[in-house]
Amino acid sequence: MNNSINELNQLKADAVKNLEATEGSRIVVGMASCGISAGAKPVLEALKKEVAAAGLGDVQVMPTGCVGMCIYEPIIEVFEHGKDKVTYIHMNPERVSKVVSEHLVKGKPVVEYTIGEAEDGKLKNLNDLKFYKKQKRIVLQNCGLINPEDINDYIAVNGYQALAKSLTEMTPQDVISIMKASGLRGRGGAGFPTGLKWSFAAANEADQKYIICNADEGDPGAFMDRSVLEGDPHSVLEALAIGGYAIGATKGFIYVRAEYPVAVNRLKIAINQAREKGFLGKNIFGSGFDFDIEIRLGAGAFVCGEETALIASIEGKRGMSRNKPPFPANKGLWGKPTIINNVETLANIPKIILNGPEWFKSMGTEKSPGTKVFALGGKINNTGLVEVPMGITLREVIYDIGGDCINGKAFKAVQTGGPSGGCLPKEDLDVPIDFDNLVAIGSMMGSGGMIVMDEDNCMVDIARFFLDFTVDESCGKCTPCREGTKRMLEILDKITQGNGTMEDLTILEDLAENIKNTSLCALGQTAPNPVLSTMKHFKDEYVAHVVDKRCPTGVCKALLSYFITDACKGCTLCAKKCPVGAITGKVREMHHIDQDKCIKCGACMAACKFSAIIKK
């Protein structure tokens, strides 16, 4: 047990030496879920084996969290004392052999596996990429640097110093004052001021209070929280303990999606290590403050990201939301005052305690200070995890960091806020990103998914996709959400099938307004957003589906027809490929598609060497 700050500092001194690889070198393998999916496990194993076989005793090999750049996975980085780090991309066990024999043994980096050389002849590493230039990594600072399974690495980067400072130098009220002064707002989506929320729970007298980390990251296309948990789990534990001290809670819960096995495993390891070191448990840092954390697994219900539903789920019930007030800060888990904070919010807290509220406010905008992590995905070149200061424009994120749409296609829309957010057209790209601006233009920050769509995506289909999701995930308690979203989905289905009328569009808008105004919780209140925003910005696409019975992008199959143009050479390949025999024609004569037989699979178009088949 280690219960004094002096001991923490001693641990830190040793850990820093290790992290900076002052003796020998340190190799990290990106082992977040995305890296593992791309094949990082065999790479790590091969690396360990090869390093041992080469007798390189002073080379440390270890996993690390998300480096951020999904498209280059599996990634390994080599840190040698006094040298620039070397980044190797698209690694596999064969490439590992060469890196070990050339780089580690002979000291010659394998240029062909890196990102390449800069103009001055130096090897480029990840930090040199445009992808990183506009980023400001606060929450993700340690992801990709430290070994998430080793508490000493976290201690080396000032880990648990903020907890020590809070417990020994500050009163709970001081901690809350700092949080209030920092202006930190909840990163889960709604942007409620964290310090204010804490003060509500602190003001309530109770024999037991709770603090919960909401890690039920359910937005499709959002994986920021998972990356923090996988790459820097201790930052969340430390923040929970600080929050517990501030509001007077001795027990914390982490409610995490069961779909995140890697994150759950690393959290378990981290909790055990923190207990061993005495950062969790009784009388932490000799302050008399007791705090411990328990993990609870979600079971696949999006609504459990809503705080009252989450509480019900931890209590072991169906995850259904309830009316507020009473707010959880007054009556939460088992009727006790409870604070629920999102993962990314928590990860900011130790840094704010250590660096002060002014430091935090120096980043971002006046009303939304700090940074925000976005999961950038969809039809974009640099898919990955990015952390940017609030106030940056969507254009900078999509073009400068994201590197534009794939295959040179034209940008159409960006979706923020997941099923609760909206699709924003190119006219909105210069809006500075913060909580209030995004709401003003009909979307929302949400948890941070940012999906780019190009000219090939049908906006009516995207709206239908999100509605399909919310219908599935509605808990069914209140009628507007349960019935209303279902009716909206039916209308959207009708439109994408080519049976829509202009009247349907009016009904859709009316329904949307009603659902927004009368639903019980945020799930229903925001569910119509994807439809409303696409109707506002892409009305012409809806009209094309309804009036012209045509899907301009060719996504909605029912509205799609394949035709053979006179570019046809009569090679018969399409007729051979057609699985239903819908194509007829003689050799060297133009072929014809029987529209009644055609199942619109697109096999003919893919097979044609003369681009003679078009869809419209």
Added chain:
Amino acid sequence: MQNDCGCNCNKADDERYVQLKAYIDSVKDSEGITMTVLQEAQRIFGYVPLEVQKFVSENIGVPIAELYGIATFYSQFAITPRGKHHIGVCLGTACYVRGAQKVMDKIVEELGIGVGETTKDGLFTLDATRCLGCCGLAPVIMIDDDVYGKLDNVDVIPAILEKYRN
């Protein structure tokens, strides 16, 4: 413990029930254990049929109606047996905009079953899953613990499925 019918399905002899009972005893004193016990049951049995729900109900004192309500509310729980291999097609937004529907259509066509169903030979269960978090590899499917990414060309799917048929 002997069943009323006196047949061989004696739960005291079934390793799985013994394991579940041991787990229940280890958490009995905590609050809000219903979900965690059902999750453990699902892990042990692969699904939570009525028989297992009855057993849980008797042991933790929660009415079976409530357990059934929970088991059918959360998508993680299955009350019918699952196939030997579980195929999850990611229908997260990033995968969807990059063609996950085509991937899903192809698998549906190949296996001849719908989403949420199991093939007659008990080999595959097909599900649409939430974001698997490998958006950089979109569109993605997951078979058991293996991830297959960048499936823009759906013609590679039959060969992937074939690997699990042997």
